[in-house]
Amino acid sequence: MSYKEDENQTLQELLAGKILGDLSVSEEAELNKFASEAFEEDVMSLERTASAIDMSYGSSSLQSMPEKLKERIARDAPDFLNSNDVRSVSLPVKVAPDIHVADTIRSSPIAAREWVAWLALAGSLMFIVSQWVGIGELYKDKEQRSKLTRVELIKQASDKIQWSWAKGKTPFESEVAGDVVWGSSRQQGYMRFVNMPKNDPTKEQYQLWIVDPDRDSNPVDGGVFDISSTGEVVIAIDARLPIARPAAFAITIEKTGGVVVSTQDRLPLIASTN
């Protein structure tokens, strides 16, 4: 640290007082004299220490949170999440209408309205957040998190599958690497692409389809997504219906917003057991 020893001790004690919530007004003023960026790390370490001490006492018995409170918090949560990751959104499930589909998995008008409302909300949140941190930072951060959770899924999920992308019936001109990881018990998965061609979201988008014979013989729509970088990109899969035993994942290129029925005219990538 760059402070003199005695000055540093005073600072550390003031910071401890801040973490303990007992600073007087004059001490608060004294603390403010120090450059805040110089002790940000100290504040965090003292906060973590206080949490550790708290946990060391408070773990033997806990009280359940009242269910009503839990429901209220869960109900309000979407309003406060940083945003829906536009890279991981999934539309209400759609399947090709020319193939028999159980009514229970058809998208409904209500779901569509919710989707529009959700998009509007996400858009508003995105705008607010972007004013704060910058849109580039936000995407970068989300991608980092997706990468982190993907690695964690690979490490921890005993039932995970991990298949490499292979050429579909209309492959890209240049080779695309990457894989898809899915854990059925967690209902969580990620697509990783390297050297995937960028798309122009105003004209067309990529769309994921998940083939799950245990659910239905028809592919489940895994949502649309965009690629804005040809480097490594990790995108979360947000399947709205449980996927029991996926047999294949396919990427098609569709008009903006995706399609209900894919003609599969442009199917550049597929990942499966074979």
Add this chain to the structure above:
Amino acid sequence: MTGHSLQTADRADDSIAVRSFILPRIAIGEISAVEDCLNQYGALVWSIARRWLRNPSDAEDACQEIFIDLWRSANRFAPELGSEIAFVSMIARRRLIDRLRQSKASSALNPEVEFAELEDEHAAVGDRLEIVDEAKKATMCMERLPEDQQKVLKLSIHHGASHATISKRLSIPLGTVKTSARRGLVRIRDCMSRNNELKVKGNYKS
């Protein structure tokens, strides 16, 4: 009131460490992670809030604030710096301190119960060896402090008691309580940090 053990109390002590992270999923907007988060940490947050706030309705409001803060700050969780549960606990404490500061409300500290708890805690210190690595290290470091300082820290950190309240409960001068709490926290932080370094060098027994 349903009392139950924290999800890991009766399991291997590293069980939280191997559990999947929830906050990164919150950070990327996965709605399904909200329920997981509430199931995983709801009891923890609620218990902290109830310890700190006398009024259940205040505790409910505080819990809502804490989780809103958690949704917004989930992207700041860094696994390399500590466990997820420690991060949740940190956010909870931060919000409660702000809340108490703003409202100048008193904590839920009850003197009779508190003294009984302190005695129990001292008699059964081994029971505190649980949950996560951070808590283990904190326990070990706490044991190196004088008993009075341990009590001060417990009342201040675990119960959110003001220093004036602690001074009254323990019959210790206010200035001593203040210094003792602050220096104690810094010492525990430094002790835990040293243990981390020793662990890296392979000389640390957990």
